[in-house]
Amino acid sequence: MKPDESGSTRPQDLLEYERRFWGRGRLVAGVDEAGRGPLAGPVVAAAVVLPEGVHVEGADDSKQLSRETREELFNAITSTALTFGVGAASVREIDRRNVLRATTIAMQRSLDRLKAAEYAIAVDGLPVKWLGREHDAVVQGDALVHSIGCASILAKVVRDRLMLRLAQRYPGYGWDRNMGYGTAEHREAIQELGLTPHHRLTFTGLQYGLDL
DSSP states (O other), X not given: OEEOOTTOSHHHHHTHHHHHHHTTTOEEEEEEEEOSSOSBSOEEEEEEEOOTTEEOTTOXXXXXXXXHHHHHHHHXXXXXXXXXXXXXXXXXXXXXXXXXHHHHHHHHHHHHTSOSSOEEEEEESSOOTTOOSXXXXXXXXXXXXXXXXXXXXXXXXXXXXXXXXXHHHSTTSOHHHHXXXXXXXXXXXXXXXXXXXXXXXXSTTGGGOSOO
16 A cells, blocks of 8 residues: 555556545545356445545456455455445346346445445446446546456455355356356356356346256
8 A cells, every 4th residue: 555656657547537536625436346247146346435645556457466466455455445335236136137237236235335425436337327326437447547446356356255155055167266157167067067046047048048
């Protein structure tokens, strides 16, 4: 963890978005999700509010980091953030509402868990139609906005931990390796072992049985 200092390069770039709000006396809640694309497991979202002028060294887009590095950064982020929240939407909610609505629900839950205050909200990607809160949408925000990058790490770590637990309960699908994504190993396991209560029936092929 380091304060924003003139002469820094990558951290300075990452804090550019937040500085615009800090200069007006506002804090930023960065929001991102993990697990929108897998065949199994929930979708998880996180929201992170950092102290003014602070960055967490090494925190960036979670997809570019190893699992071990994400775990280390998870502890750094949660101990550094002014407040953070994590929310999830279940497989049942994904199947009933569709994955985009379920992702929105997870984001709403993560924001609801922040300590009460007024924050400028920045969400990774495109505008979230049903979020119900004013927000900025930043394409590739997990790599451009530091608080979003931190949120992406929290969301990814929490979801991975959930899938590791489920892998112990449902061995054979490789969830400890594929995290529920549609790898060849996972699809072959579905053919051999069938579906579990944690598979998304509305995802490709699953709602029609096992013809993957």
